[in-house]
Amino acid sequence: xVKGTRERIMDAALRLFxxxxxxxxxxxxxxxxxxxxxxxxxxxxxxADKDELVAEVVDREMARVAKIPAAQVSRAVAGTxxxxxxxxxxxxxxDFLRQLLPMIEILMWERGRLPDLAARVQKVMLDRGIExxxxxxxxxxxxxxxxxxxxxxxxxxxxxxxxxFLTVEYFGAPPLQIDPQRFTTTLARMLAGTSPTGxxxxxxxxxxxxxxxxxx
Amino acid sequence: xVKGTRERIMDAALRLFxxxxxxxxxxxxxxxxxxxxxxxxxxxxxxADKDELVAEVVDREMARVAKIPAAQVSRAVAGTxxxxxxxxxxxxxxDFLRQLLPMIEILMWERGRLPDLAARVQKVMLDRGIExxxxxxxxxxxxxxxxxxxxxxxxxxxxxxxxxFLTVEYFGAPPLQIDPQRFTTTLARMLAGTSPTGxxxxxxxxxxxxxxxxxx
DNA sequence: GTCTATATTGGGATAGAC
DNA sequence: GTCTATCCCAATATAGAC
Numbered sequence: 066x067v068k069g070t071r072e073r074i075m076d077a078a079l080r081l082f083x084x085x086x087x088x089x090x091x092x093x094x095x096x097x098x099x100x101x102x103x104x105x106x107x108x109x110x111x112x113a114d115k116d117e118l119v120a121e122v123v124d125r126e127m128a129r130v131a132k133i134p135a136a137q138v139s140r141a142v143a144g145t146x147x148x149x150x151x152x153x154x155x156x157x158x159x160d161f162l163r164q165l166l167p168m169i170e171i172l173m174w175e176r177g178r179l180p181d182l183a184a185r186v187q188k189v190m191l192d193r194g195i196e197x198x199x200x201x202x203x204x205x206x207x208x209x210x211x212x213x214x215x216x217x218x219x220x221x222x223x224x225x226x227x228x229x230f231l232t233v234e235y236f237g238a239p240p241l242q243i244d245p246q247r248f249t250t251t252l253a254r255m256l257a258g259t260s261p262t263g264x265x266x267x268x269x270x271x272x273x274x275x276x277x278x279x280x281x
Numbered sequence: 282x283v284k285g286t287r288e289r290i291m292d293a294a295l296r297l298f299x300x301x302x303x304x305x306x307x308x309x310x311x312x313x314x315x316x317x318x319x320x321x322x323x324x325x326x327x328x329a330d331k332d333e334l335v336a337e338v339v340d341r342e343m344a345r346v347a348k349i350p351a352a353q354v355s356r357a358v359a360g361t362x363x364x365x366x367x368x369x370x371x372x373x374x375x376d377f378l379r380q381l382l383p384m385i386e387i388l389m390w391e392r393g394r395l396p397d398l399a400a401r402v403q404k405v406m407l408d409r410g411i412e413x414x415x416x417x418x419x420x421x422x423x424x425x426x427x428x429x430x431x432x433x434x435x436x437x438x439x440x441x442x443x444x445x446f447l448t449v450e451y452f453g454a455p456p457l458q459i460d461p462q463r464f465t466t467t468l469a470r471m472l473a474g475t476s477p478t479g480x481x482x483x484x485x486x487x488x489x490x491x492x493x494x495x496x497x
Numbered sequence: 498g499t500c501t502a503t504a505t506t507g508g509g510a511t512a513g514a515c
Numbered sequence: 516g517t518c519t520a521t522c523c524c525a526a527t528a529t530a531g532a533c
Binding site for chain 3: 324325
């Protein structure tokens with residue numbers, strides 16, 4: 066079954082919006098990218114105007130992201146030392162951000178024109194990223210500075226992941242050429258304490274947010 | 282002495298570019314913001330076209346930022362406890378990013394069209410942010426995970442600061458409502474080790490960023 | 498439901514008076 | 516060196532044939 070034109074238009078738009086921005090993407094370019102004749106109004110047989118398209122694309126993308134199960138990694142690393150478990154979680158967070166990337170890009174271009182979009186993206190990130198992260202921190206054996214102010218530590222954790230991700234996206238290379246493995250490992254140890262030998266017993270990160278939560 | 286029209290145009294453009302992007306800012310709006318009659322081509326008596334204006338604005342901004350003295354804090358906090366000194370440095374880094382904000386905003390809008398701009402902004406940030414940060418880390422009594430991989434720790438530090446800053450800018454509020462003080466304090470302790478009692482004497486936040494830096 | 502063709506608007510840029 | 520007026524083009528959107 067071949068995708069309908071409407072779907073192809075939305076796919077094309079998502080691609081182009083990220084690259085050139087909504088305002089920078091003429092309808093004619095979307096038509097071309099979707100395999101329609103550029104300049105023909107064929108687009109308008111499927112959407113009333115560009116704003117409607119933007120809204121639909123955003124909605125579809127948010128729905129898709131909301132369905133991404135959040136718990137894969139945390140569950141999988143049950144039984145590993147705290148820092149390693151957390152490092153795995155952080156790698157998964159980077160991956161989650163990569164999946165959010167089209168939305169983030171649209172948000173960057175349109176945050177002035179679509180103020181509510183920021184709130185929606187933030188909500189998804191909060192739900193998936195930060196709360197889970199805090200749970201992990203509480204279950205780990207956190208380092209002293211973390212224990213002193215867990216919320217602040219969670220903010221540091223999230224900020225670091227977001228900053229690393231955006232640096233890669235915007236500058237094309239990670240800060241100081243540190244690859245994701247090294248980055249997440251170091252960050253995790255700063256949060257959960259160094260796991261020197263792999264000694265950490267167990268029962269740390271076992272039981273939580275195990276349930277896969279594919280909804281409805 | 283009143284600013285010349287050329288300067289006022291550049292000021293207006295910098296303001297508008299950040300808010301609405303370069304492509305989203307018509308020349309007519311720049312004229313209006315600069316106190317000229319919108320729609321009159323008066324703009325073109327000062328710049329060949331919009332691209333030239335963008336280039337000039339970027340150049341002026343980069344020159345301004347390059348002049349911002351970087352060392353205030355690091356120098357001033359000599360002798361203070363490692364974590365407190367570092368926290369001060371991180372606060373200053375946040376402030377430095379705030380001063381870079383117009384450039385960052387332009388970069389976000391134009392990174393596709395002005396690929397070299399990304400490299401220039403990155404260079405400024407590297408020069409001012411990361412290298413100093415690494416120096417501080419080496420001089421501190423770093424925590425174990427930091428000592429293990431200083432470069433990775435510096436990447437974490439920078440990413441966290443950048444991520445925190447951008448979160449505030451894009452979402453209007455810091456992650457988990459953690460204010461800059463709490464954020465930098467926690468991050469600093471994760472890097473430099475906790476400074477337990479707060480017994481630390483004096484001379485902490487006195488002497489730094491004193492020098493007014495009005496150039497030329 | 499896609500095409501060709503076209504009306505329309507908004508914004509970049511120029512001409513020439515003052 | 517700023518104005519009014521205008522040109523021009525790119526992009527939105529529509530009309531109507533097929």
